[in-house]
Amino acid sequence: xNKLNREFYNRDSIIVAKDLLGKLLVHKINGHExxxxxxxxxxxxxxxxxxxxSYGGRRTPRVEVMYGGPGFAYVYLIYGMYNCFNIVxxxxxxxxxxxxxxxxxxxxxDIMTQNRYNKPYDLLSKNQVRGISNGxxxxxxxxxxxxxxxxxxMCGNKLYVLEGVDEGFDIVAAKRIGIDYAExxxxxxxxxxxxxxxxxxxxx
DNA sequence: CAAATGATTCGCT
DNA sequence: GCGAATCATTTGG
Numbered sequence: 459x460n461k462l463n464r465e466f467y468n469r470d471s472i473i474v475a476k477d478l479l480g481k482l483l484v485h486k487i488n489g490h491e492x493x494x495x496x497x498x499x500x501x502x503x504x505x506x507x508x509x510x511x512s513y514g515g516r517r518t519p520r521v522e523v524m525y526g527g528p529g530f531a532y533v534y535l536i537y538g539m540y541n542c543f544n545i546v547x548x549x550x551x552x553x554x555x556x557x558x559x560x561x562x563x564x565x566x567x568d569i570m571t572q573n574r575y576n577k578p579y580d581l582l583s584k585n586q587v588r589g590i591s592n593g594x595x596x597x598x599x600x601x602x603x604x605x606x607x608x609x610x611x612m613c614g615n616k617l618y619v620l621e622g623v624d625e626g627f628d629i630v631a632a633k634r635i636g637i638d639y640a641e642x643x644x645x646x647x648x649x650x651x652x653x654x655x656x657x658x659x660x661x662x
Numbered sequence: 663c664a665a666a667t668g669a670t671t672c673g674c675t
Numbered sequence: 676g677c678g679a680a681t682c683a684t685t686t687g688g
Contacts, residue, residue, distance in 0.1 A: 500680070509680070520673060537681050538670035544680085557680060595681045636680050659681095 460621040464613055467528035467547050471554035474547045475501040476650050479629060482620040483561055485601045490569055492601055494591065495622065498560030498651035498658045500634045502544070504553045509640035512553035523609045524553035531617060533598075533608040540595030543603045545612055545619075559635070559649070561591045561601075562657040570600040593659040628653035632662050 462481065467474060478496050485492045502510040504524070511521045511534075523532050524546050532544040532555050544555040563570055567590075571579045574596070575586055582590075591597040598604065603617075612618050631647040638644055651658045 502680075511680080516674095518674070534680085535672060537679060538672070540681050542680060559680085589682090593681070634680075639679085 461613070462529075462619045462621065464527070464529045467545060467612070468549055469528075469547065471501040471503050471547045471556055472648060474545070475499040475556045475648070476629060478545075478556060478558075478619065479650060479652055480622055480625060480627060482564065482622045483558070483601070483617075484620060485603065485617050486615065487569070487602055490566060492566035492569055493564040494561035494570075494597070494601065495564055496558060496560075496619070497562050497655040498558075498592075498649070500557040500559055501648040501650075502555050502557060503648070504548075507640075507646075508643035509634060509637040510553070510555075515553075517553075521553060524555055525551055526609075529612045531603075531607050531610040531612060533603060533605050535605060536595070541598040541604050542594045543598050543601075557594060558597065559594050560651065560655075560657045560659050561597045562655065563590060563600075573602050574600045588656065590657075592657045627655075630662065632660075635660055 478499050481496050483494050483496055504510055504512050505515050512524050527550045528547050530546045532546050533541055536542050544557045546555050548554045568579050591600045610617055630651050630653050632649045634649045
């Protein structure tokens with residue numbers, strides 16, 4: 459299976475967000491491989507987007523990686539305790555990104571449950587099984603993604619996305635989550651997810 | 663079921 | 676000092 463290359467990410471955030479659905483996110487840790495399918499994303503459109511950290515061209519140490527080239531990881535801490543994982547899109551100096559909001563476990567699920575709950579898969583409650591990776595903070599914990607990976611090249615061999623197989627699915631466009639402060643931008647339909655998938659964080 | 667609440671740290675003003 | 680691209684848990688109907 460092919461790894462997504464720099465050109466894939468070198469497009470508008472909205473296009474990349476839609477195109478990432480159904481692709482396979484891979485994280486290699488200590489010789490182990492965690493593989494998940496991306497089922498929910500949000501596009502952050504940079505300078506024109508009041509919900510984006512880079513709105514109006516704001517340039518601080520935290521958002522600096524968004525101003526670099528496409529295909530790099532942007533990981534930040536939210537609410538004091540959770541990480542959020544984004545992939546930088548579009549050309550250099552255009553600070554856009556795609557937030558990964560939900561993934562479906564494919565391989566290495568026992569490693570994921572250890573990361574999340576410190577328990578093997580067999581001992582999880584029903585609620586815990588559903589909650590393994592259906593949210594940005596949750597999937598970061600399951601995949602062991604934290605701020606030490608900020609700026610990592612997604613075209614390398616540690617953390618990357620594979621083409622996957624085209625299964626044919628319906629894409630739903632919805633309002634983004636948790637950005638009530640963003641005025642008119644909060645109503646833009648820039649969240650995308652695979653219809654009927656169990657690992658979508660919030661459905662319409 | 664939905665709604666309310668506390669946790670906890672960093673980045674920016 | 677304030678508030679954040681969240682989550683788990685508790686409370687109430």
